[in-house]
Amino acid sequence: MLVTHPSTPDRTLKFQTLRAIYSMRMQTWPDGDPIRVFVLPDTYQAHKDFCKTLLKTLPRHLRRNWDRLVFSGIAQAPSAVNSTTEMKQKIANTPGAIGYIPREEIDDTVVIVHIDS
Amino acid sequence: MIKLSKILPALIVLSLFLSPLSAAEKWQYQAVLTQGMSLTDENNFYGDSQDSPSFEFTEISASGSYQFHRSSRLSGQALYRHAGAIEDISVDYLVLDTQYYSSEQALYGFRLGRYKLPFGLYNETRDVAFARQAVLLPQSLYSDSQRDLRIAADGLLLYASMFSQYGQWDIDLSYGKLNLDNISGYPGFPKGGSFSDEYAAVGRILFESFDGSFRAAISVINATVNYQFDLRDFDETLDQGMAQLDALIQQLNPGVETLPITIPTGGDIEEQQIIASFEYSWEKITFSTEYRLTFTKTLFPSVTIPTLVDPMDPTAGLTTFSQEIPNLDLDGEAYYLQGKYIFNPQWSAYLRWDVVYDNKDDKNGDGVLNTPNYSVYAKDFTVGGIWNINPQIMLAAELHQIKGTQWLSTIDNPDPFDTKEKWKLFVMTLSYRF
Numbered sequence: 112m113l114v115t116h117p118s119t120p121d122r123t124l125k126f127q128t129l130r131a132i133y134s135m136r137m138q139t140w141p142d143g144d145p146i147r148v149f150v151l152p153d154t155y156q157a158h159k160d161f162c163k164t165l166l167k168t169l170p171r172h173l174r175r176n177w178d179r180l181v182f183s184g185i186a187q188a189p190s191a192v193n194s195t196t197e198m199k200q201k202i203a204n205t206p207g208a209i210g211y212i213p214r215e216e217i218d219d220t221v222v223i224v225h226i227d228s
Numbered sequence: 229m230i231k232l233s234k235i236l237p238a239l240i241v242l243s244l245f246l247s248p249l250s251a252a253e254k255w256q257y258q259a260v261l262t263q264g265m266s267l268t269d270e271n272n273f274y275g276d277s278q279d280s281p282s283f284e285f286t287e288i289s290a291s292g293s294y295q296f297h298r299s300s301r302l303s304g305q306a307l308y309r310h311a312g313a314i315e316d317i318s319v320d321y322l323v324l325d326t327q328y329y330s331s332e333q334a335l336y337g338f339r340l341g342r343y344k345l346p347f348g349l350y351n352e353t354r355d356v357a358f359a360r361q362a363v364l365l366p367q368s369l370y371s372d373s374q375r376d377l378r379i380a381a382d383g384l385l386l387y388a389s390m391f392s393q394y395g396q397w398d399i400d401l402s403y404g405k406l407n408l409d410n411i412s413g414y415p416g417f418p419k420g421g422s423f424s425d426e427y428a429a430v431g432r433i434l435f436e437s438f439d440g441s442f443r444a445a446i447s448v449i450n451a452t453v454n455y456q457f458d459l460r461d462f463d464e465t466l467d468q469g470m471a472q473l474d475a476l477i478q479q480l481n482p483g484v485e486t487l488p489i490t491i492p493t494g495g496d497i498e499e500q501q502i503i504a505s506f507e508y509s510w511e512k513i514t515f516s517t518e519y520r521l522t523f524t525k526t527l528f529p530s531v532t533i534p535t536l537v538d539p540m541d542p543t544a545g546l547t548t549f550s551q552e553i554p555n556l557d558l559d560g561e562a563y564y565l566q567g568k569y570i571f572n573p574q575w576s577a578y579l580r581w582d583v584v585y586d587n588k589d590d591k592n593g594d595g596v597l598n599t600p601n602y603s604v605y606a607k608d609f610t611v612g613g614i615w616n617i618n619p620q621i622m623l624a625a626e627l628h629q630i631k632g633t634q635w636l637s638t639i640d641n642p643d644p645f646d647t648k649e650k651w652k653l654f655v656m657t658l659s660y661r662f
Contacts, residue, residue, distance in 0.1 A: 125332060125393075126393060126438070127332070127391045127392060127393050127438065128332045128391070130391065130396070130438055131332070131389075131391045131396065134396065136335065136389050136391075136396070137330060137332075137335060137391070138299070138327060138330065138335075139298060139299065139327075139330050141331070141332070143298060144298070145295070145298050152619075153573065153619070154573065166439075167438065167439050168438075168439045168440045168441075169439075169440070169441075169509075169511065170573075171570070171573065172439070172440030172441065172509065173440065175359075175361075175440075176436075176440065178353065178356075178358055178359045179352070179353050179359055181256070181258065181291075181293075182258075182260075182289075182291060182305075182352075182353045182356040182358070182359045183321070183344055183352035183353050183359075184291060184293055184303030184304065184305060184321055184323060184325070184344075185303075185325070185352070187256045187293050187295065187301075188256060188258075
């Protein structure tokens, strides 16, 4: 499930907005606050599932674009975390944060965001 | 050799990004080390590679980015690059990036400073092994021997992105001054001359489908350079001929003032390029191709030549006449096709067919003078493989079977007639990032 820090303005996101956020091109929320993007390592099943079901892309395409943007100085890379527990903690404690965690781990420190496709 | 004046800015960039990361949230930095090995049966590539391996390829890049304002960032990369006879440390790019508008539909912004020229699928990341995902990029479009003409510029770049449910459009428009420190001469002209007024306008429109499986781009480059050299430095017989003519005139007509002699010494070179790029990915296969047309026009100044007023009577003195030299037009063509098979995230292999012609109206070089006819083209068939040992370490190897020497470095191979048309090249790189 896609989740954000409770202070973020949107409870639903358009699919293209989610894409723009995870391609690291869109860098601020509509209210002007910076977006902080969190990801799990490429090889984790939760990351593969996120890419496939929500972003509808392959982890290697996402990685290729991040490498291209980061090495050419066009954008910063997403922040990597090593577990869904760490992901939830980071999102709960970082204003503007967005990430994904399994449904059963969600509590009221984060808010669920739905995709309007 | 590396000059101190070039090291200093690079060190400043480095220290900027390697300084204590107290505000780690907004700082990001990364470094990539690549060591290469090259081996050829004929000709030299990245050092003395003939018959025994050369290790004269090292690439160390350190890049970083600092988000100091919600919409502004400073990012830069210092690059050490040793490739055969060229060793250089430079500020690869250093830009102030401001995104002044951002919404769910679009964003606009600009970059000010030294930016990588935005063309094709790979130019901005050509010096980072993990981004090029190969040992060598196709040399037809991303030639190392002419890299200064295509690498970066100091100026302004405007960018825009538009997001739709089908995908994303990216538009870049830029204008700036080129840095031609490491190029021995303009391709096709005598080496050792000097450059001035070197500017490039580069634009690109790129579409990427929503799932990243399809990318297509059109890029346009318009570059102008003034290249000056003195033909007498390159042709001893011409120099001797001039001296003899002068002596003859003095002998026949003592005390005459020697008239100014100008002979072809380069001129304004205008180059236009248009590049079409296309890439499509299935789950296991990525196919990519790029096609480029190059239109080069050289405008020579007119030439004044001293001559006797009356050829039958040398004592009648000297005069000059002015000769217009026709513009030199050259239309080049380059393209490659590449298919890559991804076995799993660790292993992939690729085949590539890569072709370049300096003059598409004389592909075989029948009309060239003072250089082997095979130096105006190159056809390269490549088999390559990549092993991502772990996310930080990558090993890549390629075997090239090449006909022609168009992109062969003239610094590593000073005498063009000493080269061979058909050659094989094996290159390997080991890269580490942190």
